[in-house]
Amino acid sequence: DADVTQTPRNRITKTGKRIMLECSQTKGHDRMYWYRQDPGLGLRLIYYSFDVKDINKGEISDGYSVSRQAQAKFSLSLESAIPNQTALYFCATSDLTVGQANTGELFFGEGSRLTVL
Amino acid sequence: GEDVEQSLFLSVREGDSSVINCTYTDSSSTYLYWYKQEPGAGLQLLTYIFSNMDMKQDQRLTVLLNKKDKHLSLRIADTQTGDSAIYFCAGGNQFYFGTGTSLTVIP
Numbered sequence: 344d345a346d347v348t349q350t351p352r353n354r355i356t357k358t359g360k361r362i363m364l365e366c367s368q369t370k371g372h373d374r375m376y377w378y379r380q381d382p383g384l385g386l387r388l389i390y391y392s393f394d395v396k397d398i399n400k401g402e403i404s405d406g407y408s409v410s411r412q413a414q415a416k417f418s419l420s421l422e423s424a425i426p427n428q429t430a431l432y433f434c435a436t437s438d439l440t441v442g443q444a445n446t447g448e449l450f451f452g453e454g455s456r457l458t459v460l
Numbered sequence: 461g462e463d464v465e466q467s468l469f470l471s472v473r474e475g476d477s478s479v480i481n482c483t484y485t486d487s488s489s490t491y492l493y494w495y496k497q498e499p500g501a502g503l504q505l506l507t508y509i510f511s512n513m514d515m516k517q518d519q520r521l522t523v524l525l526n527k528k529d530k531h532l533s534l535r536i537a538d539t540q541t542g543d544s545a546i547y548f549c550a551g552g553n554q555f556y557f558g559t560g561t562s563l564t565v566i567p
């Protein structure tokens with residue numbers, strides 16, 4: 344089984360609908376992230392969480408919200424989806440402390456492709 | 461926020477060397493990273509370099525870091541068709557990724 348699991352893997356929805364993308368991890372990492380990928384724009388950070396009680400906005404948080412239900416779970420919500428939120432969404436995790444023994448490597452899920460019509 | 465820039469496309473012939481370049485603005489990173497994304501998959505760490513190093517070699521991969529110019533490069537020697545992928549550079553906190561360079565290897 345994958346260490347970082349995203350559901351659903353693919354979703355087509357209509358403008359105005361509420362959508363939730365879920366992420367769960369078995370790596371025991373404290374830090375979790377949500378990114379979106381768009382062609383030519385690379386990966387952009389939406390939200391990140393350094394522990395269960397910590398939620399921070401990333402570069403492009405408008406139109407999104409998140410919930411960190413447990414150390415292992417981090418969900419991304421689109422309250423009212425719009426077409427320019429059509430993208431590939433990635434969840435990632437990393438270990439807490441960056442240093443000699445830990446490079447802070449991100450571990451990514453396989454992505455959730457969202458299409459908003 | 462930080463700017464991390466890469467060229468979007470690179471095409472090389474099998475067996476040649478590939479060089480993927482990245483420029484960044486935030487010089488506070490402890491590590492700088494290269495991630496690889498194969499078609500239909502998430503990103504995986506390919507290699508990294510500690511910020512107090514100038515060069516790191518790992519089998520066919522060579523990472524060069526020019527801190528003065530804030531320039532990072534990834535050289536892949538003897539490029540193979542399996543190296544075809546998108547390559548992303550990222551700064552230390554990994555909040556900012558480059559746009560990704562799509563490498564196509566021509567047989």
